[in-house]
Amino acid sequence: MTAIDVFAKAREFERIEQLNAARQIGALPYFHVLDGPTLPVVEMEGQRRIMLGSNNYLGLTGDERVKQGARDALDRYGTGLTGSRLLNGTTELHVELERELAEWFGTEQALVFTTGAQANLGALGTILDTHDTVIADSGDHASILDGCLLSQAKLRPFRHNRLDLLEKRLQAAEQDGGGILVVVDGVYSMEGDLAPLPEIVALVKAHGARLMVDEAHGFGVLGARGAGACELFGVEADVDLRMATFSKSLASCGGVIAGSAEVIDYLRIAARQFLFTASAVPAAVGATLAAVRICRSEEGRELFAKVLANAAYLRRGLAELGFWVLEPEPRPDGPELITPIVPVVVGDDWKAVLLWKALYEAGVFVNVAIHPAVPPAGALLRTSVMATHDQAVLDEAIAIFAAAKRDFEAEHGPLSDGRE
Known part of the structure; x- marks a missing residue:
């Protein structure tokens, strides 16, 4: 009887082929190297990039x-x-x-x-x-x-x-x-x-x-x-x-x-x-x-308000560009339920990766979530904001999203807008 190689799964894992294909075209969205602290604007792999992919919600790093x-x-x-x-x-x-x-x-x-x-x-x-x-x-x-x-x-x-x-x-x-x-x-x-x-x-x-x-x-x-x-x-x-x-x-x-x-x-x-x-x-x-x-100080309350205001601003800007941005939840007894996370739904895994690549090369870093992190055909770009992002930086990021969307759709066809 031949023993089963316990390492076989490392060669046969379903994501290995996708991983290698993404590497070959320079579109692997993971394991990129920071050159400094996680701030609203970072140095990453030798280039200035707006950081919209961090959980540093209050900017305290x-x-x-x-x-x-x-x-x-x-x-x-x-x-x-x-x-x-x-x-x-x-x-x-x-x-x-x-x-x-x-x-x-x-x-x-x-x-x-x-x-x-x-x-x-x-x-x-x-x-x-x-x-x-x-x-x-x-x-x-x-x-x-x-x-x-x-x-x-x-x-x-x-x-x-x-x-x-x-x-x-x-x-x-x-x-x-x-x-x-x-x-x-x-x-x-x-x-x-x-x-x-x-x-x-x-x-x-x-x-x-x-x-x-x-x-x-x-x-x-x-x-x-x-x-x-x-x-x-x-x-x-x-x-x-x-x-x-x-x-x-x-x-x-x-x-x-x-x-x-x-x-x-x-x-x-x-x-x-x-x-x-x-x-x-x-x-x-x-x-x-x-x-x-x-x-726990009064300053904390100001930071909580600022990060949620920034999230609302980014969500509104991306929605106006025609991206499928998940809407905040309504609340019958108060304002909308907003969190610092602003997801842009793309749907197809490869479209999400290619859009990520366009944004990364233009100077914006976001996270990519594909199945099984999200449901099948639910690939998204996970963006998140910090209290320390200022409006000028968010406007710059929104402009880069607009250019990336225009160029992407010219080559690959329209992105999903949530109506299909």
């Missing part, structure tokens, strides 16, 4: 106070802690950060992980077990799905934001015999849309389940305090666990789980992704703490 926080931590604690939080990897900075994050969220406690992905893996993989059921939105972040699979709980996914299907999954889960946890993103990372949290909360309560919300893209942006989608919708008291990352608005790297003292203490001594991972480098923790303090 370039803030001198955040950089000083990193320097101070580096000077005090050195380059690394070389151990887990359980052993020698906890510093006063961690303690202060967890206290301030819990205050910001309005929860009893918070627990800081080295990365956001580990926070989701650690929480879900520890809280759930084989007797439980986890219900997840199909648009949830990959680390949520990985945490669900790691737990070996019964997974019942539902189609993105379909409340009727969520209700059916909850009804089915009641027959499974264990605990039930619903997990959703507050803001979905590709399309920038929000979970209908008030309706989800009502369903979760009706079926005696628990609710966890990933606030990675809403924390530091939405709500009067910037505490995320749960605050925006007024459901903070009804959400059992909230997760956030430091690699978006907080201009650093790491993750946090916030909730009741009993659950956080349980994770502190049982979550393997917390116990068996080296503590984050001190500079990252120091930068995060400095960013948190800016966000």
